[in-house]
Amino acid sequence: QQPVQSPQAVILREGEDAVINCSSSKALYSVHWYRQKHGEAPVFLMILLKGGEQKGHDKISASFNEKKQQSSLYLTASQLSYSGTYFCGTVTSYGKLTFGQGTILTVHP
Amino acid sequence: GAGVSQSPRYKVAKRGQDVALRCDPISGHVSLFWYQQALGQGPExxxxxxxxxxxxxxxxxxxxxFAERPEGSVSTLKIQRTQQEDSAVYLCASSGYSGANVLTFGAGSRLTVL
Structure with a gap:
């Protein structure tokens, strides 16, 4: 079952903040976040393994609400380099990472 | 190697042809995944x-x-009798851990079926 991401697209000016949400209809073992720039391979951002866990990476952080089967990615003080498509991936059974449909983030100067 | 290597990067096939896509994972990585990514979609x-x-x-x-990884390193994804709906980017990813953990993706093989 594919996780659902929202919003589908976000347009920001440099320095603005954004939140991308990911929800699943199934219980989750873990949540992964990747960013893909046009024509390139997806690149790992972070993985959240426990309910309530929050992780940070520079000005990008994420939370995982295991009970609600949801995760959110927080982008603070966005930079031009943050532009790309963000995918959440959920693991509901051993070994199978299923990605959402993606959220396109565009950061303008 | 330093990263995940995929070949060919681009493949054009006529409908009905068989194709083989190769993936060289990071040396020592135990887990290997294949994904299909259609234009504007997430990897499946x-x-x-x-x-x-x-x-x-x-x-x-x-x-x-059909996919195989006979010696636990290089993997091949084979598509027989290709159809137009098979046109997509095929991504390979590897991980040094068992199961779905931190994945390193290759650049992908873009297949176009005419």
């Missing part, structure tokens, strides 16, 4: 190997798709 899971064992092939769309 195809299959997962742990060493040479194919533990999950539930995402393979039909029996025309």
């Amino acid at each position: 899971f195809l299959t997962y190997f742990q060493n040479e064992a194919q533990l999950d092939k539930s995402g393979l769309p039909s029996d025309r798709f």
